[in-house]
Amino acid sequence: MTEKTILVMGGAHVDRRGRIAGETAPGASNPGSWFVEAGGGAFNAARNLARLGHAVRLVSPRGGDADGDIVAAAAEAAGVEDTPFVFLDRATPSYTAIIERDGNLVIALADMELYRLFSPRRLQQRAMREAMAAAGLMLTDANLPADTLSTMSRIAKAAAVPLAGIAISPAKVVRFRESLDALAFLFMNEAEARALTGEDAQNPADWPKILRATGLSAGVVTRGGRGVIAFDETQAASVVPPAIPELGDVTGAGDSLASGFLGAVLGGAGITEALRYGVAAATITVRSPLAVAEEMSQAALAAALSLVPQVEILS
Numbered sequence: 367m368t369e370k371t372i373l374v375m376g377g378a379h380v381d382r383r384g385r386i387a388g389e390t391a392p393g394a395s396n397p398g399s400w401f402v403e404a405g406g407g408a409f410n411a412a413r414n415l416a417r418l419g420h421a422v423r424l425v426s427p428r429g430g431d432a433d434g435d436i437v438a439a440a441a442e443a444a445g446v447e448d449t450p451f452v453f454l455d456r457a458t459p460s461y462t463a464i465i466e467r468d469g470n471l472v473i474a475l476a477d478m479e480l481y482r483l484f485s486p487r488r489l490q491q492r493a494m495r496e497a498m499a500a501a502g503l504m505l506t507d508a509n510l511p512a513d514t515l516s517t518m519s520r521i522a523k524a525a526a527v528p529l530a531g532i533a534i535s536p537a538k539v540v541r542f543r544e545s546l547d548a549l550a551f552l553f554m555n556e557a558e559a560r561a562l563t564g565e566d567a568q569n570p571a572d573w574p575k576i577l578r579a580t581g582l583s584a585g586v587v588t589r590g591g592r593g594v595i596a597f598d599e600t601q602a603a604s605v606v607p608p609a610i611p612e613l614g615d616v617t618g619a620g621d622s623l624a625s626g627f628l629g630a631v632l633g634g635a636g637i638t639e640a641l642r643y644g645v646a647a648a649t650i651t652v653r654s655p656l657a658v659a660e661e662m663s664q665a666a667l668a669a670a671l672s673l674v675p676q677v678e679i680l681s
Contacts, residue, residue, distance in 0.1 A: 370502025371421045371447075372632075375518065376408025377481065377509035377534070378426040378441075378450070379459035380433040381617070381657065390466050403657060404440035405461060407507040407532040410618045410658050413444035414625035414647060415505075417662040420632070423447040423497065427480045430454030444658065451488070456480050459509075481509045486517040498522065503550075503632060504529045505624075508538035515541055519548035532624055536561035547581040551631075553624040555588045570595060571680045574602040584637070586627060586644065588620055595680070596627070596641040602680040603638045607645050608673040610652055618657030623648040626667060638677045646670035 386398040409424065416422040424441055428434040428450040437458060441448035459481060463474035488494060498504060504522050506515060506529065515531070522529035528550035533539035539558040542549070559573060560566050563580055567573045573587045574597035584598035593606045626647025630640035649670045650659050659666075 369421055369632075370500065371423050371497075372412075372415055372503045372505060372628075373423050373425070373497055373501035374408050374412040374415075374446075374505045375425045375484070375510070376505070376507035376532070377406030377459070377478075378404070378409035378412075378424060378428070378437050379406045379461060379478070380436050381405030382460065382462040383465055383617075384463070385465045386467055386472070388467065390472060401655075402436070404437050405618070405657055406459075406509065407534050407621050408505060408509070409437070409440075410621035411505060411507075411532060411625045411628075412446050413440065413658045414622045414651075414662050415629060416445040417658075418625065418629050418647075418664055418667065420629060421447070423449060425494070425497070426450055427459075427484050428452050429456040429458035429480060431458055433458035433460055440658075453480065453483065456483075478509060482511055484510050484514055486514050489514065489517050489521060495521070498527060499525045501527050503527070503628065505532070505628070506530075507532040508534040508541045510541070512541035512544065516544045519545035523548045530624070530628055532621060533558040533562070543580075547583070549582060550584060551624075551628070552577075552582055552585040553588075553620060553627070554585065555590075555620065559587050571602070571604070573597070574680065586623065586641070588623065594623070594641060594645055596637045596644075597680075598637050601637065603641055603677040604680055605641055605645055605675055605677045608649060608675070610649065616652050619648045619651050622651040622658070622662070638679070641677055642671060642674045643667065645674045649673060 383401045386396045412422045412424050424446050459478045461476050464472040530551040533554035536557045539562045563576050565576050587595045593604050595604045623644040627640045627644030630643035
Protein backbone atom coordinates (compact mmCIF):
# COMPACT_ATOMS: atom_id res chain seq x y z
CA MET A 367 0.00 0.00 0.00
CA THR A 368 1.36 3.41 -0.98
CA GLU A 369 2.17 5.73 1.92
CA LYS A 370 -0.12 8.71 2.17
CA THR A 371 1.40 12.14 1.67
CA ILE A 372 2.36 14.36 4.61
CA LEU A 373 0.79 17.74 3.85
CA VAL A 374 2.86 20.59 5.29
CA MET A 375 1.37 24.09 5.45
CA GLY A 376 3.33 26.86 7.12
CA GLY A 377 6.55 28.82 7.15
CA ALA A 378 8.94 28.47 4.21
CA HIS A 379 11.23 31.46 3.91
CA VAL A 380 14.85 32.60 3.80
CA ASP A 381 17.08 32.85 6.87
CA ARG A 382 20.03 35.23 6.87
CA ARG A 383 22.49 35.02 9.74
CA GLY A 384 25.33 37.50 10.11
CA ARG A 385 28.03 36.44 12.57
CA ILE A 386 30.30 39.12 14.05
CA ALA A 387 33.95 38.07 13.86
CA GLY A 388 35.32 39.93 16.90
CA GLU A 389 34.01 41.70 19.96
CA THR A 390 30.66 43.34 19.27
CA ALA A 391 30.82 47.13 18.87
CA PRO A 392 27.27 48.54 19.20
CA GLY A 393 26.47 51.45 16.92
CA ALA A 394 29.45 50.72 14.67
CA SER A 395 30.43 48.66 11.65
CA ASN A 396 31.47 45.14 12.71
CA PRO A 397 33.51 42.78 10.52
CA GLY A 398 31.86 39.43 10.02
CA SER A 399 30.25 37.07 7.53
CA TRP A 400 26.81 36.24 6.16
CA PHE A 401 25.19 32.85 5.82
CA VAL A 402 21.97 32.44 3.82
CA GLU A 403 19.75 29.35 3.66
CA ALA A 404 16.11 28.38 3.36
CA GLY A 405 14.26 28.15 6.67
CA GLY A 406 10.91 28.16 8.41
CA GLY A 407 9.79 25.65 11.02
CA ALA A 408 7.31 23.80 8.81
CA PHE A 409 9.70 23.82 5.84
CA ASN A 410 12.63 22.53 7.91
CA ALA A 411 10.45 19.69 9.16
CA ALA A 412 9.16 18.99 5.64
CA ARG A 413 12.66 18.65 4.24
CA ASN A 414 13.77 16.36 7.04
CA LEU A 415 10.73 14.13 6.59
CA ALA A 416 11.39 13.94 2.83
CA ARG A 417 15.05 13.04 3.42
CA LEU A 418 13.81 10.28 5.73
CA GLY A 419 11.88 8.81 2.82
CA HIS A 420 8.38 10.15 3.36
CA ALA A 421 6.19 11.63 0.61
CA VAL A 422 5.85 15.30 1.54
CA ARG A 423 3.91 18.14 -0.10
CA LEU A 424 4.48 21.78 0.88
CA VAL A 425 1.91 24.57 0.57
CA SER A 426 3.10 28.04 1.57
CA PRO A 427 2.87 31.62 0.29
CA ARG A 428 5.85 32.91 -1.65
CA GLY A 429 6.93 36.09 -3.40
CA GLY A 430 8.05 36.36 -7.01
CA ASP A 431 11.67 37.15 -6.13
CA ALA A 432 15.13 35.62 -5.77
CA ASP A 433 14.38 34.53 -2.19
CA GLY A 434 11.45 32.55 -3.54
CA ASP A 435 13.89 30.80 -5.88
CA ILE A 436 16.07 29.85 -2.88
CA VAL A 437 13.10 28.21 -1.17
CA ALA A 438 12.07 26.39 -4.36
CA ALA A 439 15.61 25.06 -4.90
CA ALA A 440 15.82 23.83 -1.30
CA ALA A 441 12.51 22.00 -1.67
CA GLU A 442 13.67 20.32 -4.87
CA ALA A 443 17.01 19.30 -3.32
CA ALA A 444 15.23 17.60 -0.41
CA GLY A 445 12.62 15.85 -2.55
CA VAL A 446 9.63 17.88 -1.30
CA GLU A 447 6.68 18.35 -3.66
CA ASP A 448 6.53 22.14 -3.77
CA THR A 449 3.12 23.70 -4.49
CA PRO A 450 3.25 27.33 -3.33
CA PHE A 451 0.78 30.08 -4.03
CA VAL A 452 2.90 32.88 -5.47
CA PHE A 453 2.41 36.63 -5.21
CA LEU A 454 4.58 38.03 -7.98
CA ASP A 455 4.51 41.57 -6.60
CA ARG A 456 5.40 40.59 -3.00
CA ALA A 457 8.58 39.67 -1.15
CA THR A 458 9.13 36.15 0.12
CA PRO A 459 9.17 36.14 3.95
CA SER A 460 12.61 36.34 5.53
CA TYR A 461 14.36 36.27 8.89
CA THR A 462 17.56 38.25 9.35
CA ALA A 463 19.69 37.87 12.49
CA ILE A 464 22.94 39.38 13.75
CA ILE A 465 24.83 36.96 15.99
CA GLU A 466 27.80 37.59 18.24
CA ARG A 467 30.99 35.59 17.96
CA ASP A 468 29.89 33.31 20.82
CA GLY A 469 26.54 32.60 19.14
CA ASN A 470 24.31 34.92 21.17
CA LEU A 471 21.69 36.86 19.26
CA VAL A 472 22.25 40.63 19.06
CA ILE A 473 19.12 41.55 17.10
CA ALA A 474 16.87 40.03 14.48
CA LEU A 475 14.23 41.22 12.03
CA ALA A 476 11.40 38.97 10.86
CA ASP A 477 9.61 40.10 7.68
CA MET A 478 6.68 37.66 7.76
CA GLU A 479 3.80 39.80 6.47
CA LEU A 480 3.12 37.51 3.50
CA TYR A 481 1.95 34.71 5.81
CA ARG A 482 -1.08 36.85 6.68
CA LEU A 483 -2.31 36.14 3.15
CA PHE A 484 -2.55 32.43 3.98
CA SER A 485 -6.12 33.06 5.09
CA PRO A 486 -8.86 30.57 6.00
CA ARG A 487 -10.33 31.12 2.52
CA ARG A 488 -7.28 29.40 1.04
CA LEU A 489 -8.23 26.24 2.91
CA GLN A 490 -11.73 26.30 1.41
CA GLN A 491 -10.46 26.02 -2.15
CA ARG A 492 -11.32 22.67 -3.73
CA ALA A 493 -7.71 21.64 -4.36
CA MET A 494 -6.78 22.36 -0.74
CA ARG A 495 -9.82 20.52 0.65
CA GLU A 496 -8.97 17.48 -1.47
CA ALA A 497 -5.30 17.58 -0.44
CA MET A 498 -6.18 17.76 3.26
CA ALA A 499 -8.72 14.94 3.03
CA ALA A 500 -6.20 12.67 1.26
CA ALA A 501 -3.27 13.35 3.61
CA GLY A 502 -1.96 10.81 6.07
CA LEU A 503 -0.73 13.61 8.34
CA MET A 504 -0.96 17.39 8.31
CA LEU A 505 1.80 19.54 9.78
CA THR A 506 1.72 23.29 10.32
CA ASP A 507 3.42 25.99 12.36
CA ALA A 508 2.54 29.19 14.16
CA ASN A 509 3.83 31.40 11.34
CA LEU A 510 0.27 31.25 10.01
CA PRO A 511 -2.58 33.42 11.35
CA ALA A 512 -4.58 32.13 14.32
CA ASP A 513 -7.86 31.99 12.39
CA THR A 514 -6.18 29.93 9.66
CA LEU A 515 -4.82 27.49 12.23
CA SER A 516 -8.24 27.24 13.86
CA THR A 517 -9.95 26.54 10.53
CA MET A 518 -7.26 24.01 9.62
CA SER A 519 -7.76 22.19 12.90
CA ARG A 520 -11.53 21.94 12.36
CA ILE A 521 -11.05 20.57 8.85
CA ALA A 522 -8.46 18.05 10.06
CA LYS A 523 -10.70 16.89 12.89
CA ALA A 524 -13.70 16.48 10.60
CA ALA A 525 -11.60 14.50 8.10
CA ALA A 526 -10.01 12.38 10.86
CA VAL A 527 -6.54 13.41 9.66
CA PRO A 528 -4.00 13.99 12.47
CA LEU A 529 -2.66 17.55 12.65
CA ALA A 530 0.65 18.38 14.31
CA GLY A 531 1.97 21.86 15.10
CA ILE A 532 5.33 23.55 15.65
CA ALA A 533 5.29 26.46 18.12
CA ILE A 534 7.96 28.68 16.41
CA SER A 535 8.31 31.26 19.23
CA PRO A 536 6.76 32.38 22.54
CA ALA A 537 5.03 35.26 20.73
CA LYS A 538 3.53 33.03 18.04
CA VAL A 539 2.61 29.81 19.88
CA VAL A 540 -0.46 31.52 21.36
CA ARG A 541 -1.98 31.39 17.86
CA PHE A 542 -2.64 27.71 18.57
CA ARG A 543 -4.79 28.38 21.66
CA GLU A 544 -8.11 27.88 19.85
CA SER A 545 -6.81 24.72 18.15
CA LEU A 546 -5.23 22.79 21.00
CA ASP A 547 -7.99 20.22 21.42
CA ALA A 548 -7.69 19.25 17.74
CA LEU A 549 -3.89 18.84 17.61
CA ALA A 550 -2.39 15.36 17.54
CA PHE A 551 0.93 16.83 18.79
CA LEU A 552 2.42 20.24 19.50
CA PHE A 553 6.21 20.67 19.54
CA MET A 554 7.57 23.51 21.71
CA ASN A 555 10.37 24.55 24.05
CA GLU A 556 9.90 25.58 27.67
CA ALA A 557 9.65 29.30 26.88
CA GLU A 558 6.87 28.55 24.40
CA ALA A 559 5.13 26.26 26.90
CA ARG A 560 5.19 29.08 29.46
CA ALA A 561 3.75 31.55 26.94
CA LEU A 562 1.01 29.12 25.94
CA THR A 563 -0.08 28.21 29.46
CA GLY A 564 0.81 31.29 31.49
CA GLU A 565 2.48 28.92 33.95
CA ASP A 566 6.01 27.84 34.78
CA ALA A 567 6.71 24.24 35.78
CA GLN A 568 8.92 24.26 38.87
CA ASN A 569 9.48 20.58 38.17
CA PRO A 570 9.84 19.80 34.43
CA ALA A 571 7.86 16.61 35.00
CA ASP A 572 4.82 18.83 35.63
CA TRP A 573 4.64 20.03 32.02
CA PRO A 574 2.39 17.17 30.80
CA LYS A 575 -0.23 17.91 33.47
CA ILE A 576 -0.07 21.68 32.86
CA LEU A 577 -0.38 21.29 29.09
CA ARG A 578 -3.15 18.69 29.25
CA ALA A 579 -5.16 21.24 31.26
CA THR A 580 -5.17 23.53 28.20
CA GLY A 581 -6.90 20.86 26.13
CA LEU A 582 -3.73 19.62 24.42
CA SER A 583 -3.77 15.82 24.40
CA ALA A 584 -0.17 15.19 23.35
CA GLY A 585 3.03 17.13 22.80
CA VAL A 586 6.76 17.48 23.20
CA VAL A 587 8.63 20.04 25.32
CA THR A 588 12.34 20.53 24.62
CA ARG A 589 14.75 21.84 27.25
CA GLY A 590 18.03 22.14 25.35
CA GLY A 591 20.63 19.72 26.65
CA ARG A 592 18.68 19.20 29.89
CA GLY A 593 16.18 16.77 28.42
CA VAL A 594 13.07 16.42 26.30
CA ILE A 595 9.61 15.50 27.57
CA ALA A 596 6.89 13.81 25.51
CA PHE A 597 3.37 13.02 26.63
CA ASP A 598 0.00 11.82 25.41
CA GLU A 599 -3.32 11.17 27.13
CA THR A 600 -2.04 8.29 29.24
CA GLN A 601 1.70 8.58 29.78
CA ALA A 602 4.74 10.85 29.80
CA ALA A 603 8.42 10.19 29.22
CA SER A 604 11.71 12.05 29.29
CA VAL A 605 15.12 11.54 27.75
CA VAL A 606 18.39 13.48 27.99
CA PRO A 607 20.05 14.10 24.59
CA PRO A 608 23.54 12.65 24.13
CA ALA A 609 26.47 15.02 24.56
CA ILE A 610 27.76 16.37 21.25
CA PRO A 611 31.54 17.01 21.25
CA GLU A 612 31.42 19.54 18.39
CA LEU A 613 28.21 21.49 17.83
CA GLY A 614 27.62 22.87 14.36
CA ASP A 615 24.55 25.06 14.78
CA VAL A 616 21.44 24.43 16.89
CA THR A 617 19.20 26.17 14.32
CA GLY A 618 16.53 23.73 13.19
CA ALA A 619 17.12 21.20 15.98
CA GLY A 620 13.55 21.42 17.26
CA ASP A 621 12.15 21.08 13.75
CA SER A 622 14.21 17.96 13.09
CA LEU A 623 13.12 16.53 16.43
CA ALA A 624 9.53 16.94 15.30
CA SER A 625 10.39 15.18 12.03
CA GLY A 626 12.05 12.19 13.67
CA PHE A 627 9.24 11.91 16.19
CA LEU A 628 6.42 12.13 13.63
CA GLY A 629 8.17 9.77 11.24
CA ALA A 630 8.35 7.17 14.01
CA VAL A 631 4.69 7.71 14.93
CA LEU A 632 3.68 7.17 11.29
CA GLY A 633 5.63 3.92 11.46
CA GLY A 634 3.54 2.77 14.41
CA ALA A 635 5.79 3.79 17.32
CA GLY A 636 4.45 4.89 20.68
CA ILE A 637 5.61 8.14 22.26
CA THR A 638 8.54 6.60 24.16
CA GLU A 639 10.11 5.13 21.02
CA ALA A 640 9.15 8.17 18.95
CA LEU A 641 10.86 10.42 21.49
CA ARG A 642 14.16 8.60 21.01
CA TYR A 643 13.85 8.90 17.23
CA GLY A 644 13.13 12.60 17.57
CA VAL A 645 16.20 13.17 19.72
CA ALA A 646 18.30 11.14 17.28
CA ALA A 647 17.17 13.36 14.38
CA ALA A 648 17.98 16.49 16.40
CA THR A 649 21.43 15.06 17.16
CA ILE A 650 22.14 14.82 13.43
CA THR A 651 21.05 18.42 12.93
CA VAL A 652 23.09 20.02 15.73
CA ARG A 653 26.23 18.40 14.32
CA SER A 654 25.58 20.17 11.01
CA PRO A 655 26.11 23.86 10.18
CA LEU A 656 22.77 23.77 8.33
CA ALA A 657 19.23 23.97 9.68
CA VAL A 658 18.44 20.83 7.67
CA ALA A 659 21.37 18.43 7.60
CA GLU A 660 22.13 17.13 4.11
CA GLU A 661 23.17 13.80 5.64
CA MET A 662 19.72 13.21 7.18
CA SER A 663 18.57 9.73 6.15
CA GLN A 664 17.16 6.57 7.67
CA ALA A 665 20.68 5.13 7.88
CA ALA A 666 22.02 8.22 9.67
CA LEU A 667 18.99 8.17 11.97
CA ALA A 668 19.61 4.55 12.92
CA ALA A 669 23.25 5.35 13.73
CA ALA A 670 22.30 8.38 15.83
CA LEU A 671 19.62 6.36 17.63
CA SER A 672 22.33 4.14 19.10
CA LEU A 673 23.66 7.20 20.98
CA VAL A 674 20.32 8.12 22.56
CA PRO A 675 19.73 6.80 26.11
CA GLN A 676 16.61 4.89 27.07
CA VAL A 677 13.69 7.04 28.15
CA GLU A 678 12.58 7.62 31.72
CA ILE A 679 8.87 7.07 32.30
CA LEU A 680 7.45 9.96 34.32
CA SER A 681 4.83 9.35 36.99
